[in-house]
Amino acid sequence: MIEQKGILFILSGPSGVGKGTVRKALFEKDTSLQYSISMTTRDKRPGEVEGVDYFYRTKEEFEEMINKGQLLEYAKYVNNYYGTPRQYVEETLEQGKDVFLEIEVQGALQVRENFPEGVFIFLCPPSLDELKNRIINRGTETEQSVMNRLRAAKDEIELMDAYDYVVVNDYIDNAVDKIQAIVASEHCKRERVASEYKKLLEVTQL
Ligand SMILES: Nc1ncnc2c1ncn2[C@@H]1O[C@H](COP(=O)(O)OP(=O)(O)OP(=O)(O)O)[C@@H](O)[C@H]1O
Numbered sequence: 001m002i003e004q005k006g007i008l009f010i011l012s013g014p015s016g017v018g019k020g021t022v023r024k025a026l027f028e029k030d031t032s033l034q035y036s037i038s039m040t041t042r043d044k045r046p047g048e049v050e051g052v053d054y055f056y057r058t059k060e061e062f063e064e065m066i067n068k069g070q071l072l073e074y075a076k077y078v079n080n081y082y083g084t085p086r087q088y089v090e091e092t093l094e095q096g097k098d099v100f101l102e103i104e105v106q107g108a109l110q111v112r113e114n115f116p117e118g119v120f121i122f123l124c125p126p127s128l129d130e131l132k133n134r135i136i137n138r139g140t141e142t143e144q145s146v147m148n149r150l151r152a153a154k155d156e157i158e159l160m161d162a163y164d165y166v167v168v169n170d171y172i173d174n175a176v177d178k179i180q181a182i183v184a185s186e187h188c189k190r191e192r193v194a195s196e197y198k199k200l201l202e203v204t205q206l
């Protein structure tokens with residue numbers, strides 16, 4: 001019997017495009033996905049909860065995790081560190097469960113190096129004007145932070161060709177449906193490969 005590992009899905013895209021909103025709506029429909037909670041050095045926003053939205057750490061604590069190799073990927077994004085704790089992802093995949101990362105683009109490209117078999121999805125805004133409106137209307141960022149995030153967004157959007165899928169977040173439900181279809185299709189692909197492999201093993205044992 002061949003044990004199947006889980007699939008690693010990476011949802012990435014510029015700040016404010018709607019990754020968190022789409023991920024939460026997706027998780028209401030698909031309860032088989034496991035969300036990997038990131039670590040960050042940024043300040044907690046009102047309403048955010050330790051261990052739910054992020055693990056909030058000091059710069060020193062974060063750098064210690066980097067030095068101990070405890071992060072699967074990390075990036076410095078607009079003056080703060082963000083990273084994915086390695087242990088949770090590796091153990092959950094080993095248990096055969098799918099893991100879902102929601103991270104920015106530099107980090108996604110690092111994951112690509114270590115997990116080329118991951119499924120990389122770029123969430124794209126309908127336009128840069130709409131992206132700007134979404135970040136501003138969310139009301140979490142200073143004017144300076146909005147500018148920094150939009151500057152980063154232009155570089156990030158240029159890298160969308162490095163992804164397996166591009167989903168435009170025009171309407172939340174549309175984006176969720178498309179990501180659900182990607183998840184289902186990736187499962188079909190892996191099952192087909194596993195069944196071909198099983199047949200090959202049976203033939204070679206004859
Ligand atoms: N399809 C959509 N149409 C209109 N507004 C949207 C849509 N998707 C998300 N939003 C809104 O855009 C804002 C930014 O969304 P969200 O916080 O989910 O983005 P994000 O990509 O996770 O941002 P960050 O990377 O900074 O965490 C929120 O106010 C959210 O309600």
Ligand SMILES: Nc1nc2c(ncn2[C@@H]2O[C@H](COP(=O)(O)O)[C@@H](O)[C@H]2O)c(=O)[nH]1
Pocket residue numbers: 013014015019038039042073074075077082083084102103104105106107108
């Ligand atoms: N490389 C990583 N990026 C991450 C991670 N967790 C979140 N993020 C991304 O950072 C920006 C800013 O987030 P915000 O919460 O301050 O708005 C955004 O694009 C997130 O998706 C991570 O573990 N690694």
